[in-house]
Amino acid sequence: MKLRTLALLGLAFISTAAQAQVNALPPTRHILVYGEAQARAVPDRFKIALQFEAIDVDPAAARRRVETRLQQVLAQLKSAGVADNEIVATSMQVDTRRRHDDRLNEQVFVGTGVRRTLSARFDRKETLEQFLGTLKTSNELSISSVATELSSEAELQRQLRQKSIESSREKAEVIAKAYGARLGGVYSVSDVAPQFQYGVREGSWPAQYAWDTQGYSDGFGRLERIQVTGSRIGANQAPSFQAGYVDFQDKIYTVFLLED
Template sequence: MKNLVQLLALAGLCLATTVGAQMPPPQPPTIAVSGHGEVTALPDLARLSLAADALDGEVKRAEAEVNRVVRRYLEVLGKSGIEARDISTTSISLQPEYTWDETARQQKLVGYRARRDILVTVRDLDRLGDAILGATEAGVNHVSPPALESSQAETLGREALARAARDAQARAQALATALGVKLGSARVVREAGQAMPPPQPYKVMAMRAEAAMDSGNQQMGLNTGEIHIAADVSVEFDLIAR
């Protein structure tokens, strides 16, 4: 009987030891905050998205008109100093267009619309206005607002991210101080992503009456301004009792 009691006591001790070993240590309290960082820079390049399209009853005539406009625009870009490596005109589409004939109660073929998309990278922003005005003069009939960028975007993005992390730490420290506790190490860090606001729309106006002005930027009243690169993070910090 005595041996049985000792055996049961030993088994209970082993079980308690096993359960205790499996239980994780208590976690310290935490606090979750977000941080925001932003940097500004002067853009040093622009990307233009343009397109030329034409509608005609004959496929070949529609294609020929679009190709004529694109060739003319390429000549303008070449004279403006835009290199061939910065121009893409490979996107081509052709599709029929219809209108609804109410009398016949059916669709009626209007013609065929040919379209060529043009992508241009302008590395000298002093030539941006010339590239846009040259498009309208060549007959390009779709011009989107230029996307202004910086060739140092990756470096600027990392700086914005670092500022966001410092902002999160400062916020957490302020809360910890107000609560009367110490701020511990960062337990979890999540990057919410980086953002660059889209370029603001503007009116494309070829002011040929002011031909005496040399710069296309001046003719358009085009000012590239600054670009803003922002980053956001969320961080969870440990809190330590004083």
Template sequence: MRTTVLSTLSLLPLLISTTALAIAVPDKPHLVTQGQAEIRVAPDMATLSVGVTALKPDSRTAKEEVDTRVAALFSSLASLGVSKKDIDSGNIITRPDYQYGKNGNPPKLLGYQAERQISIRLYDLDLLSQALNKILEQGVQNIQQVSYGRRNADELRQQARLAAVANARELAEELSLAVDRKLGEVYAIEYQPSRSGAPPRHYGMMSSKMGSEEALDASYVQNEIEFSDQVQIVFNLN
């Protein structure tokens, strides 16, 4: 785990207008510091988002085809140790699929498409390539994205938040000492949660050949994900 702290400051006398700042400041000498912290760690889980679809002449047949594929997918992933509690399966959606003609020709009904969105949580990244192949083997080619995360994400976010606060206070103490002033009480805190983690990797339509090539090279697994936070604090100066 790697933690980085960054900081910014503004030392404001009494005569500076407070309208330039979003945070509330006192009408007396004060110090504003902004602490930032980043924690970078390797992911220990991934969430795979896939869409299971089927196009059939009628909606009932399309639904049955999707349900069959989903059941086969669950069974296939179970061989990798993925349990049903780690899979979220959305409700099925059916809709007519039309081919729209040119030159004002009426649309042609191609059939009915059924779809279910599936979310799979994988807690062993060494099995990611195998999981992708298992999905493709079941005829599910719409692998929409893979998101990486940490099981202790809440704990890491709290660590980053507390490190940002400590960074802001440490900088304030250093600056107040440098200008021979005593750091007073906290007057105001401005906090907006930062977005943490790693952006998902989008795949879209994949073939079994693509899955096999990915299996040969696991370098597409995210190396690090980031948990960052920042806070702005206004201190009175005595």
């Protein structure tokens, strides 16, 4: 009896969820559009992640090697002008290390592993390159990653959201006018792609309104441009790596009601 009750409750829940999905669209005339905004920026911040690791049968010796190397790198970072609040070091991790012995066909003890990680953020690519030039990697010091960031990302994302909202309304107005209708109120707004029974899926609609640093015309007037500042690579420079570009995107999905 209990199993039957649970089954019925499960079916009721599925039915309710499916009905809610269908009812995400209004029963009256409407138009469903999405607005999209894009931007390409030159990164102006650079983050490096380092890993310090030593293995020894003497745990204290492994710990000393890790701490000594960590302090050396911290001194190099400070000499490079990296502020203390831009440096983050994890606490020490200690575990037992073993390896597989093919002759014995078993795991044999190697020693105790001591590991710490450190990340630092640079505000100039040239400063990071200078630091890399002084860094000596080894089995006990490795570079985990070098990532690019944009200091004004939060503001850029805010502008993209505003542009994607404007894009959705402009697109809806053009389509409604072509069919002899006018836009009414907004029924629903979401930044998550809808999935309805009639087959609308993320990415299946053509991107008509793009907004990037080069500017883009959609046929109904040129959209505004974003000016993003950053450290660009000069013609006479020979950097050890290219900073490249960072692409940002925002989408908003809106259901507008239609009026005659």
